[in-house]
Amino acid sequence: MLKVFRFLGQGVVYALIAVLLGFFADTPAYRHFDDDKAQLTLSVAHSGQHAGTCRRLTAKEIAALPPNMRKPLDCPRERLPVLVEVDLDGQTIVRESIPPSGLFGDGPSQIYENFVIPSGSHRLSARLRDSNRAQGFDYQRELEVEIAPRQRFVIEFRSETGGFRFPAAAGPRG
Amino acid sequence: MKMDAVPYPGGRSVSLVQSGLRRMFEIVEAWLDRIFGPAWNPLYQLGALGFFYYWVVAISGIYVYVLFDTGTTEAYDSVQYMTVDQWYLGGVMRSLHRYASDGMILMMVVHMLREFALDRYRGARWFTWVTGTPILWLVFVAGISGYWMVWDQLAQYIAIASTEWFDWLGIFGESIARNFLAPHSLDDRFFTLLTFIHIVAPLLLLLVLWIHLQRVTKPRINPKRGLAAGTFLMLVALSFVKPAVSHPPADLAAVPGVLNLDWFYLSAYPLMDTFSYGAVWAFAAILSFMLFALPWLPPVRRPAAAVVDLDNCNGCERCANDCPFNAILMRPRSDTLPFEQEASVDASLCVACGICAGSCPTSTPFRRASDLIPGIDLPDRSLRVLRDRLEVAAAGLAGDARVIVFGCDHAARLDTLASNRIGTLSLPCIAALPPSFIDYVLSRDLADGVVITGCRDGECFNRYGVAWMEARMAGTRDPYLRPRVPRERILTAWAAGADRAALAKAIEGFRTRLAAQPASPPSPRTPRAKIDGTNTHA
Numbered sequence: 001m002l003k004v005f006r007f008l009g010q011g012v013v014y015a016l017i018a019v020l021l022g023f024f025a026d027t028p029a030y031r032h033f034d035d036d037k038a039q040l041t042l043s044v045a046h047s048g049q050h051a052g053t054c055r056r057l058t059a060k061e062i063a064a065l066p067p068n069m070r071k072p073l074d075c076p077r078e079r080l081p082v083l084v085e086v087d088l089d090g091q092t093i094v095r096e097s098i099p100p101s102g103l104f105g106d107g108p109s110q111i112y113e114n115f116v117i118p119s120g121s122h123r124l125s126a127r128l129r130d131s132n133r134a135q136g137f138d139y140q141r142e143l144e145v146e147i148a149p150r151q152r153f154v155i156e157f158r159s160e161t162g163g164f165r166f167p168a169a170a171g172p173r174g
Numbered sequence: 175m176k177m178d179a180v181p182y183p184g185g186r187s188v189s190l191v192q193s194g195l196r197r198m199f200e201i202v203e204a205w206l207d208r209i210f211g212p213a214w215n216p217l218y219q220l221g222a223l224g225f226f227y228y229w230v231v232a233i234s235g236i237y238v239y240v241l242f243d244t245g246t247t248e249a250y251d252s253v254q255y256m257t258v259d260q261w262y263l264g265g266v267m268r269s270l271h272r273y274a275s276d277g278m279i280l281m282m283v284v285h286m287l288r289e290f291a292l293d294r295y296r297g298a299r300w301f302t303w304v305t306g307t308p309i310l311w312l313v314f315v316a317g318i319s320g321y322w323m324v325w326d327q328l329a330q331y332i333a334i335a336s337t338e339w340f341d342w343l344g345i346f347g348e349s350i351a352r353n354f355l356a357p358h359s360l361d362d363r364f365f366t367l368l369t370f371i372h373i374v375a376p377l378l379l380l381l382v383l384w385i386h387l388q389r390v391t392k393p394r395i396n397p398k399r400g401l402a403a404g405t406f407l408m409l410v411a412l413s414f415v416k417p418a419v420s421h422p423p424a425d426l427a428a429v430p431g432v433l434n435l436d437w438f439y440l441s442a443y444p445l446m447d448t449f450s451y452g453a454v455w456a457f458a459a460i461l462s463f464m465l466f467a468l469p470w471l472p473p474v475r476r477p478a479a480a481v482v483d484l485d486n487c488n489g490c491e492r493c494a495n496d497c498p499f500n501a502i503l504m505r506p507r508s509d510t511l512p513f514e515q516e517a518s519v520d521a522s523l524c525v526a527c528g529i530c531a532g533s534c535p536t537s538t539p540f541r542r543a544s545d546l547i548p549g550i551d552l553p554d555r556s557l558r559v560l561r562d563r564l565e566v567a568a569a570g571l572a573g574d575a576r577v578i579v580f581g582c583d584h585a586a587r588l589d590t591l592a593s594n595r596i597g598t599l600s601l602p603c604i605a606a607l608p609p610s611f612i613d614y615v616l617s618r619d620l621a622d623g624v625v626i627t628g629c630r631d632g633e634c635f636n637r638y639g640v641a642w643m644e645a646r647m648a649g650t651r652d653p654y655l656r657p658r659v660p661r662e663r664i665l666t667a668w669a670a671g672a673d674r675a676a677l678a679k680a681i682e683g684f685r686t687r688l689a690a691q692p693a694s695p696p697s698p699r700t701p702r703a704k705i706d707g708t709n710t711h712a
Contacts, residue, residue, distance in 0.1 A: 006208075006209055006210075006211075009208070009209035009210075010209055010210060010404060013206070013209060013210075013216070014404055014405070014407070014408040015408075017277075017280075017408060018408050018409075018411065018412040018415075020280070021273050021276045021277055021280065021412060021438075022273070022412050022415070022416045024276070024436070024437040024438055025272060025273065025276050025416075025418070025436050025437075025438065026434035026435070026436060027434065027437075029432050029433065029434050029435075030432070030433050030434075030435045030444055031431065031432050031433075032331055032429070032430055032431065032432070032433050032444075032447060033429045033430065033431050034431075035431055038429070039429045041355070043349070043351075043352055043355055045348050045349060045352065101347070107347065108348065110348065110349055112338070112341060112349045112351055112352065114338075150428050150429045150430075150431055151427065151428060151429070152426065152427055152428055152429050154355050154356060156355055156356075167356065167427060
């Protein structure tokens with residue numbers, strides 16, 4: 001083959017590889033999420049109360065403990081399951097009793113779930129029970145909210161800040 | 175005479191997929207041979223090109239790292255600075271970083287497909303295949319962690335999907351996806367961790383690459399300069415024509431809508447949207463297992479490894495120097511013969527290509543005083559049997575321009591070429607043929623000419639068989655083809671399976687020339703046939 005044709009051919013091959021690399025580096029575009037939808041994310045990582053009753057240690061018992069392990073109560077390791085409920089516009093979308101994590105059942109109960117919902121006005125209600133009560137909930141919160149298209153609305157539970165946290169309503173996403 | 179050799183054990187069980195792929199590669203390679211020549215053919219240097227892309231990624235990455243800032247907002251801003259404000263250098267470096275990374279994936283995938291198609295992944299070659307599999311995953315870890323660092327909407331999408339995917343395993347004390355619930359939950363130090371992963375993964379990759387090459391001698395880790403230059407220019411041109419850009423900055427309070435995925439690295443993410451995380455884990459696990467287990471699916475019957483005959487081994491090291499798979503070691507003499515060393519074969523590394531037997535100075539068919547037992551030989555396909563078959567083949571030839579064709583099991587098949595004018599003998603590799611056999615054929619008038627064929631030039635199934643055979647015939651590598659052998663009665667024609675018709679044509683042309691040749695003194699040069707316009711050099 002003539003040298004000039006070989007060089008031309010090489011140019012064509014390099015161009016083809018460049019097109020392949022350049023094209024699939026960002027094309028075709030992928031639609032991950034519809035513009036008229038929003039995402040509701042529920043995230044709870046919370047330890048239920050102790051499964052058994054705690055016993056108050058005597059002063060003598062506390063003194064017998066190593067200094068770095070002294071505490072007033074002696075509690076069983078195992079935790080109660082945590083019951084979580086979420087209603088969206090009056091319809092329950094989550095009702096789950098979450099067992100404690102860990103080999104000895106002494107870790108936090110965890111749930112992390114995403115829901116695709118229509119954007120717009122919604123009434124949200126979240127409830128959590130972490131005790132051994134038979135009725136009612138230890139934490140609950142309700143909210144009327146306007147959820148923007150493609151908003152990621154996170155219902156997060158943090159007991160140290162008083163329970164369920166909802167983000168402020170957001171405007172439409174660009 | 176029909177092809178008399180026992181085919182490589184994998185040969186008969188090559189699946190339809192393999193056969194189809196092999197055919198496809200042979201066609202494309204033939205075209206690239208015409209355009210680039212065998213020395214620059216990119217398909218013959220996929221591993222070396224992968225290495226080259228790695229170095230482009232590493233060097234451009236160093237520059238990008240200098241400008242990169244770790245922080246939830248600083249990361250994006252610093253990438254924007256290099257992309258927009260310093261487009262002429264930082265932007266080009268970023269684009270080179272991206273496109274060379276994509277090139278690595280492309281080279282790796284085609285490399286794996288090709289090794290599979292050519293049946294070069296099992297038997298003694300299992301180790302190289304198996305150690306290649308983690309390379310694939312490490313490249314993905316390095317690449318995906320790089321996309322996180324930009325901290326744009328694409329990074330956000332990948333980060334959340336990846337952490338939710340890992341959370342599915344339930345092995346973390348607390349959900350790692352919770353780190354991406356809201357902007358305030360993300361710490362600047364997260365980017366320090368990402369940077370660490372993005373640097374450590376490529377370093378680990380280099381280590382695994384080193385292991386990957388342990389069982390091959392003289393691994394080709396650098397492409398030919400011309401090919402490297404062309405590839406680099408292509409990457410630079412692409413970087414200017416289509417610079418890598420970011421998505422809008424990450425916003426954890428919003429879900430990214432439309433994303434421009436890098437499909438080389440991120441193809442699995444849409445699967446996570448479509449199927450459950452568990453299903454994607456199952457897919458990844460099955461794919462990994464299949465890749466690891468492929469050399470044994472089904473298990474291949476390995477041919478017997480080469481065996482050393484100490485009575486005939488003088489420790490000359492030629493076999494150890496020629497072995498393409500590090501299967502022969504020289505060690506101190508264990509018998510009473512007055513030589514310092516002896517060859518020793520590691521059977522687990524030996525692919526039974528026979529190149530060692532072809533290189534042994536004792537492998538000469540002229541030996542009559544003693545039996546033809548070389549210092550090293552293949553038990554299943556000994557040179558003594560080859561000589562016997564050669565004589566049978568020659569005895570069946572008649573008329574003028576009689577030709578003996580020595581070929582290779584992995585190149586163009588010879589059986590259909592055989593006639594009463596053409597005798598064919600196939601070997602596990604053309605370099606398994608000691609050059610003295612050519613001399614033997616012509617000096618004993620077993621035929622009027624000899625054809626040497628094998629895998630296409632630059633692409634030997636046994637890595638160096640074609641190169642060693644050419645060097646032996648050119649007198650630059652032991653054992654030499656003796657000067658007395660008339661070169662005009664030898665044809666060298668490298669031909670893959672797809673080149674069979676062209677090989678037949680070249681042999682017919684050679685026979686015509688032989689018929690026209692008067693008895694002449696030996697010529698110092700060996701003519702070469704043009705197979706599909708690619709394999710000619712003098």
